[in-house]
Amino acid sequence: MSTYHPLTEVQAIAYSRQIPNLFQEGSDLASQEIGDGNLNLVFRISETATGKSIILKQALPYAKVVGESWPLTLDRARIESEALLIEEALNPDLVPHVYAYDADLALTVMEDLSDHVIMRKGLIEGNQYPLFAEHIGRFLATTLFFTSDLGKNQQDKKIQQGRFINPELCKITEDLIFDDPYRDAETNNIEAQIRDAAEQLWTDHALHLEVAILRQKFLTSAQALLHGDLHTGSIFIKADSTKVIDPEFAYYGPMGFDIGAVLANLILNFAAQEGWSKDDESRAAYRSYLLQTVKDVWTHFEANFRSLWNEHGVDRVFQTAGYQDYFLTNLLQDTVGFTGAKMVRRIVGLAHVADIDKIEDAAARERAQRLALDLGKALIRINRQVTSIDELIAIVTKETAVERGFAL
């Protein structure tokens, strides 16, 4: 083992050679650094003769966002690697396989998913993924259930929780999602054309109370091992396969935060159709697909989760009459709240989404921004009263109908 240093492409090849049972001895290996360089180095190492390839992901000791650079713990590589292994044990088909982890180099060696595309890109291109809802619903159900007190021995869960204390990455979420968007923070990234809407956010006290309550859940509700950053940029996809990547934000938190991340990014793309759809008809069709996916994600999650609960609840208390329904209603409410919070921050906060920012037509982009913001606010406002996923769908449909003439 060596002390930490960022690898060069040549060093990445040398490192790959020594991993047992991967490449043939002395074979020709090519290396390409394909990361965006903001947080990690990502090397794709491929064997010319066989086409076989792997990914080396190495954490950098800093984060670069919009030109700023701040120090960031290398321990996140351990957290990512351990979370991937836990997820893989539960759903081998839904995460990249981890070949090796090197603590000194903050390096994870994993399966290459170059035959997949990042889901955000796929959605922007207007693709449909009929298996996605089942895949992600199952991923969410198994990872959240089996890492929680429901499906894991409660003492083992506490010890595992201790391995996923992740203060620095949680801090990013606490600031960028639950704080900055609701005040005139320097880190905010607000297009001039919607500044009025951002300013309204800063004085909406009823909304602030709901966000404070959601933040409290993020800070204190240690329900399950979360992915922690489960947007469509953390999902690799193709027609018959879904792979969840990048769980470096993993920590024990409220289950609804992960589910909400998925739903928020689907609804952000829904709003972004102001800019991407060619005509009203195709816009309505793609939006219907997205809303159906939102509903299906929850439905698949819930069906899987209830089934796991019935079959694998670790003790008799979980069979208490009414408890499962109580739990799932609360979880849906959390999900709706976190969905809204994750939409708002993508419009006025530091980090945006390509679905909306890459719309070239300024007027269409503004319509998408305002719609996403209004949908997010509506979901935050209603979160503690929702009792079915249909209510979420109805809110999105109605708000969009009022604002943009959308009809299902």
Place this chain on the structure above:
Amino acid sequence: MSTYHPLTEVQAIAYSRQIPNLFQEGSDLASQEIGDGNLNLVFRISETATGKSIILKQALPYAKVVGESWPLTLDRARIESEALLIEEALNPDLVPHVYAYDADLALTVMEDLSDHVIMRKGLIEGNQYPLFAEHIGRFLATTLFFTSDLGKNQQDKKIQQGRFINPELCKITEDLIFDDPYRDAETNNIEAQIRDAAEQLWTDHALHLEVAILRQKFLTSAQALLHGDLHTGSIFIKADSTKVIDPEFAYYGPMGFDIGAVLANLILNFAAQEGWSKDDESRAAYRSYLLQTVKDVWTHFEANFRSLWNEHGVDRVFQTAGYQDYFLTNLLQDTVGFTGAKMVRRIVGLAHVADIDKIEDAAARERAQRLALDLGKALIRINRQVTSIDELIAIVTKETAVERGFAL
């Protein structure tokens, strides 16, 4: 440092001699083991010439309860010692001073409080402690506030939380408070005369749901560093001084659990007055004192907590309009629920309280047991609806009036 071994009285003296600045060199020291031997050795070491004395508390690697013996982590000595130091920094007057902690021996050296009495004994003797409510209300407010996300940097809180992962002792609570009393568990300790009432508990499904929800909070709600076992046997008291001891159950949990422990043990003594009061008049008077203390504990806690929140909230989100009221209403509801759960377990669970068990007259003891059980159940049932401490007082008063003719 030496490897772990239970100290003899002679070794306890030798150990005490080497602590700097405590006893005079070569002075005559007396040692007395005063623990009950169930969980810990407790040595009182005193200097004959000066009367100066200290306590050596050494964890045993097992727990003995009602003849049973099971292994128990020595790490609880570290947890106790670290929790005491945190509590002492916040309220130097309300916990014993820690002179030293020896990890290898699982040994804490602390202030001798022999001039105080255990509060449970004081209440059984019918004493009143006019300063108690202010003291314990302040203790609860400062420890719960300053170890929570409200009063502590949220990243530092996460790291501290990682030092108080306490699976084994939490397991005791999870079983003995939230599980066993509600089923026909072997560990239960049920007097034959109230077996019918215990059996009713086992089929009360509405109650089981509330207990399951309370358990979920105990398992997942990491609000603050709790004492974890704050009954009147963990409090040393005299007229002008209150000292909280024995925080070996400390972990990050729901604030209401600690407050509820205090209230539950006051109300258990309230029920126990069936056996201790000499006549109806003195019974009514002492019960009024106890109920007023229950109310005052909450009132002092709330006033201190709100004041800390207003002055020391770590960020602007805590100034959000309505948030403090929302938080305190939820906290009161948790408190009422945990109060009830901690009463029920003391009547039918493994570990009872002397307040009730030491009543010699079987009929009076049975009246006290049934009253305590009914009060506990009523508080559990109502917990999610309570909005003021007066409602808790009203429930206790009304239930006691119906059952035992008590009038305030």
